[in-house]
Amino acid sequence: MVIYYVYPMHHDVSFKFVAQEHIKMLKSEYTVYDIPELNFYQFTPYGNPLTLIHPFFYGMVNWNDVQWSFFKMYRAKVSKIVGVEVADSDKIAEKYIEIANSWADELVVNSKWSYNAYINSGLKIPISIVPHNYDERLIASDDQLKVSTEIKKIEEIKNEKKIKIILFFAWHSAYRKGDDLFQKIARQIQKERDDVYFIVKSPMPRSELNDLRLFNITGVIPFDDIVKMYRISDLLLMPSRGGSFELNGLEALVSGTPVVASDEGPWTEYFPPSLKHFLAKTENHPVVLPGNPIHIGKGVEISVDNAIEKTLRILNNVDEEKAKVKDEINFFRENYSFDTVKRKLLEVVEK
Numbered sequence: 001m002v003i004y005y006v007y008p009m010h011h012d013v014s015f016k017f018v019a020q021e022h023i024k025m026l027k028s029e030y031t032v033y034d035i036p037e038l039n040f041y042q043f044t045p046y047g048n049p050l051t052l053i054h055p056f057f058y059g060m061v062n063w064n065d066v067q068w069s070f071f072k073m074y075r076a077k078v079s080k081i082v083g084v085e086v087a088d089s090d091k092i093a094e095k096y097i098e099i100a101n102s103w104a105d106e107l108v109v110n111s112k113w114s115y116n117a118y119i120n121s122g123l124k125i126p127i128s129i130v131p132h133n134y135d136e137r138l139i140a141s142d143d144q145l146k147v148s149t150e151i152k153k154i155e156e157i158k159n160e161k162k163i164k165i166i167l168f169f170a171w172h173s174a175y176r177k178g179d180d181l182f183q184k185i186a187r188q189i190q191k192e193r194d195d196v197y198f199i200v201k202s203p204m205p206r207s208e209l210n211d212l213r214l215f216n217i218t219g220v221i222p223f224d225d226i227v228k229m230y231r232i233s234d235l236l237l238m239p240s241r242g243g244s245f246e247l248n249g250l251e252a253l254v255s256g257t258p259v260v261a262s263d264e265g266p267w268t269e270y271f272p273p274s275l276k277h278f279l280a281k282t283e284n285h286p287v288v289l290p291g292n293p294i295h296i297g298k299g300v301e302i303s304v305d306n307a308i309e310k311t312l313r314i315l316n317n318v319d320e321e322k323a324k325v326k327d328e329i330n331f332f333r334e335n336y337s338f339d340t341v342k343r344k345l346l347e348v349v350e351k
Contacts, residue, residue, distance in 0.1 A: 056083025091297025242288030242299030
């Protein structure tokens with residue numbers, strides 16, 4: 001079997017990185033060609049290949065009649081199209097559901113949350129769940145990691161000052177990721193405890209957070225540095241309002257670090273029963289991405305007060321709580337390892 005895998009090769013976003021993991025999985029069994037999303041429809045497929053388009057909708061948002069005509073010719077020359085998609089809210093716009101029903105043979109999504117969003121929005125074609133996998137570097141030994149001086153220095157400060165560290169990722173989509181909720185939670189926790197510091201990972205310096213005791217890690221950094229950030233943190237705060245999976249939460253748990261998040265949403269699927277007590281109450285269901293043409297529904301909003309309560313409780317018993325997370329490593333291996341996810345993806349293309 002020959003597979004064309006279409007993805008945003010030009011753009012360093014999660015779609016690209018997840019697609020690259022899928023391509024590694026597929027190349028272990030098949031011939032796979034990496035195809036750029038920007039103009040894939042201008043390619044002339046040879047030999048009726050299977051095509052995966054990841055993401056399926058995003059590139060189509062601004063297509064004109066000429067681009068659609070090229071796509072229709074492309075569609076006629078491939079054996080099957082599998083769209084790889086997400087659901088950042090609980091409803092998908094009718095226009096894009098109709099596109100999927102008309103032009104794709106199947107959709108692949110990464111969570112039961114996403115599955116339900118598509119089914120409830122009117123999807124008629126087959127849909128499969130292939131969750132994200134975690135990177136095996138997360139379970140590498142410390143001496144195998146190549147960690148930057150900057151991250152090593154944070155670890156030294158932590159050990160010298162006996163501080164606690166809370167990690168937050170603020171890379172994009174501030175409202176969806178709950179950046180404003182993080183700030184409310186962080187400022188209150190800082191009032192409650194003077195030994196808590198925060199690591200905020202962001203694309204640019206966050207000067208508006210200068211009132212926090214803060215290590216602000218900016219820009220693109222090596223994955224080994226991210227692994228070490230998980231390990232030196234006592235907790236990941238993930239107050240996301242939406243998203244289809246939120247890989248940072250899984251990565252933190254695989255690293256042995258507790259995660260505080262809303263008790264609704266797709267991320268709850270990778271919390272085993274023994275760790276559900278980390279999840280804080282949901283108090284609202286706002287529109288996640290106002291003005292987005294695809295993801296038009298609602299998400300979840302964490303209770304700030306309950307998140308603060310959960311966070312302080314974990315920090316008061318951090319060694320015990322981290323031990324509970326580490327005890328669940330077999331759960332994560334059985335459900336989210338590279339080999340487990342690979343088997344699920346191969347089942348889709350081999351139908």
